[in-house]
Amino acid sequence: MTIEMSLLLWSVVIGLLQCLATGFAVTLTRGVAFGGSARDDQKPIQGIGGRVIRAFNNFRETFPFFAALVLAGAVLHRHSALTVIGANLYFWSRVIYWPLYVTGVPMIRSLIWLGSLLGLILLLIGVAGIV
Numbered sequence: 001m002t003i004e005m006s007l008l009l010w011s012v013v014i015g016l017l018q019c020l021a022t023g024f025a026v027t028l029t030r031g032v033a034f035g036g037s038a039r040d041d042q043k044p045i046q047g048i049g050g051r052v053i054r055a056f057n058n059f060r061e062t063f064p065f066f067a068a069l070v071l072a073g074a075v076l077h078r079h080s081a082l083t084v085i086g087a088n089l090y091f092w093s094r095v096i097y098w099p100l101y102v103t104g105v106p107m108i109r110s111l112i113w114l115g116s117l118l119g120l121i122l123l124l125i126g127v128a129g130i131v
Contacts, residue, residue: 004074007087007090008071015056018098022052022056026049055101058101066087066119069086069123072127073126082125085122086126089116090123
């Protein structure tokens with residue numbers, strides 16, 4: 001298994017953990033009855049719970065690109081130092097991003113997000129065979 005594929009699998013673990021954290025945040029804020037309801041009346045959750053939800057939404061916005069690039073790299077047999085660096089940069093940036101977002105750390109969090117975006121760009125360049 002390539003490093004990129006391994007990081008993709010670990011990214012799924014990160015996504016599942018963030019999904020669980022989101023469920024816990026909603027349950028702690030709104031109660032178990034709300035979790036079992038149709039959730040027709042949803043008001044935004046504030047504070048840490050809201051940040052947990054928004055951090056997961058942010059992950060879900062970038063993860064499909066990461067998954068597509070890693071899978072395309074596997075199908076095309078594009079594995080290089082550039083794809084490994086890109087996948088690592090994306091993965092570790094996502095690991096660092098979540099606690100920074102949830103705890104409300106400004107600016108550094110945005111720089112870390114840019115790191116994950118740079119990782120996707122490097123992965124794209126490597127998979128596309130541009131370099």
